[in-house]
Amino acid sequence: MKEEALWIKEKVRAHNKWFEECIPMIASENLMSPLAKEMLISDFADRYAEGLPGKRYYQGNIYVDEVETKAMELARELFDCSFADLRPISGTVANMAVLFAFAEPGDTITTCALAQGAHISTAKFGAFGFRSVNSVNYPFDEKSMNIDVDATAKLLREVKPKVAQFGLSVFLFPPPLKELQETFQDVGCTVWYDAAHVLGLIAGGQFQDPLREGVNILSSSTHKTFPGPNHGILLGSNLDDEQEKALHKAVFPGVTSSHHLHAMAALAVTLAEMKVYAKEYAAQTVKNAQALGQALNELGIDVLCPDLGFTRSHAIAVDVSAHGGGKVVSQDLEDANIICNKNMLPKDTSAVKPSGIRLGVQELTRVGMKESEMKEVASLIHRVVAKKEAPLKVKEDVKLLKKDFTKIRFCFNEGEEAYRFHELV
Ligand code: DSN
Numbered sequence: 001m002k003e004e005a006l007w008i009k010e011k012v013r014a015h016n017k018w019f020e021e022c023i024p025m026i027a028s029e030n031l032m033s034p035l036a037k038e039m040l041i042s043d044f045a046d047r048y049a050e051g052l053p054g055k056r057y058y059q060g061n062i063y064v065d066e067v068e069t070k071a072m073e074l075a076r077e078l079f080d081c082s083f084a085d086l087r088p089i090s091g092t093v094a095n096m097a098v099l100f101a102f103a104e105p106g107d108t109i110t111t112c113a114l115a116q117g118a119h120i121s122t123a124k125f126g127a128f129g130f131r132s133v134n135s136v137n138y139p140f141d142e143k144s145m146n147i148d149v150d151a152t153a154k155l156l157r158e159v160k161p162k163v164a165q166f167g168l169s170v171f172l173f174p175p176p177l178k179e180l181q182e183t184f185q186d187v188g189c190t191v192w193y194d195a196a197h198v199l200g201l202i203a204g205g206q207f208q209d210p211l212r213e214g215v216n217i218l219s220s221s222t223h224k225t226f227p228g229p230n231h232g233i234l235l236g237s238n239l240d241d242e243q244e245k246a247l248h249k250a251v252f253p254g255v256t257s258s259h260h261l262h263a264m265a266a267l268a269v270t271l272a273e274m275k276v277y278a279k280e281y282a283a284q285t286v287k288n289a290q291a292l293g294q295a296l297n298e299l300g301i302d303v304l305c306p307d308l309g310f311t312r313s314h315a316i317a318v319d320v321s322a323h324g325g326g327k328v329v330s331q332d333l334e335d336a337n338i339i340c341n342k343n344m345l346p347k348d349t350s351a352v353k354p355s356g357i358r359l360g361v362q363e364l365t366r367v368g369m370k371e372s373e374m375k376e377v378a379s380l381i382h383r384v385v386a387k388k389e390a391p392l393k394v395k396e397d398v399k400l401l402k403k404d405f406t407k408i409r410f411c412f413n414e415g416e417e418a419y420r421f422h423e424l425v
Contacts, residue, residue, distance in 0.1 A: 204282025
């Protein structure tokens with residue numbers, strides 16, 4: 001029924017309007033540029049392409065091939081690496097491709113634990129478990145929110161993993177890859193880095209440079225600090241021909257048939273934009289995250305790792321156990337139009353009632369907020385979380401602050417409305 005379709009359209013429009021008036025702080029989200037968004041409603045969205053450019057199973061891919069070839073070039077150039085595959089349709093699908101290419105059931109992979117901030121695909125009930133690999137967790141230092149380098153070197157020598165995997169969803173500090181490089185070589189393991197949260201920072205020369213710190217294969221989504229479409233990517237260096245072939249084969253026909261051509265084109269546009277803007281965007285993002293940590297800390301909120309400057313990424317982790325816990329606090333914040341998620345902290349055993357929240361500033365940076373706005377955001381959060389002011393009252397001040405930050409930055413169409421509803425019908 002047309003009414004039902006129009007009802008859906010109205011709900012989506014209402015969502016756009018709501019987010020325009022929100023302070024979105026989910027660390028795994030961002031806003032695409034208008035030019036990238038345009039790609040999503042192109043005819044690419046309706047087509048199929050199996051295989052690699054020039055070797056497709058279907059006809060009709062003349063322009064798709066040109067765009068994907070260019071996208072691969074742009075990716076290799078931006079990340080200064082020799083291998084790129086832009087067909088995984090998400091970060092988790094990219095991770096599945098790495099598992100298919102580099103691990104057999106029963107092989108050992110070392111990784112972090114969920115409570116230490118790892119992604120669900122590394123869990124026993126996630127992609128790692130479904131590939132039946134034997135996952136062994138790194139020793140983790142809760143104080144520095146990072147793996148313990150000496151104990152990890154010892155563990156790697158003991159368990160001799162086929163693959164050593166790094167990367168987190170609460171990714172505050174770079175893992176000590178350089179310090180472990182010699183151990184990786186002695187053990188002979190493949191080094192895999194899930195860069196989903198920090199891909200845009202890496203593109204901009206912040207956080208760390210994994211592909212020059214011993215990493216062989218980097219998997220990622222492309223819509224967190226890297227402000228592209230919901231999609232995935234694989235990048236590699238120091239891979240031999242067999243490994244490259246294995247990865248391409250794992251993507252197709254391993255874990256995809258056709259990929260999402262419109263998203264691939266949007267990713268290509270974002271890669272071109274990030275060649276120009278990544279440096280400035282990444283630097284401001286990290287400055288904003290540190291400023292937010294500092295401001296909340298000064299207001300008496302328990303932000304993790306104060307002695308380390310709170311973070312070197314886009315995100316901070318906050319212990320809100322004194323204020324009702326992550327579940328209650330994240331709901332109260334949503335009622336005030338501040339959108340974040342509850343999150344496990346290393347001390348937690350329950351993922352549904354964790355003591356923390358995670359706050360990311362990459363979207364606020366994308367719409368032009370700087371350090372002074374971080375102080376205002378901290379004050380709004382403090383009023384809800386610690387002063388327990390009525391969220392609906394704080395919401396009015398959230399809307400007031402956001403009113404001046406609805407335009408997109410760090411892209412070719414700077415100044416266009418960021419939350420625009422693209423109306424076709
Ligand atoms: N679960 C997502 C996150 O929020 O970090 C990543 O896939």
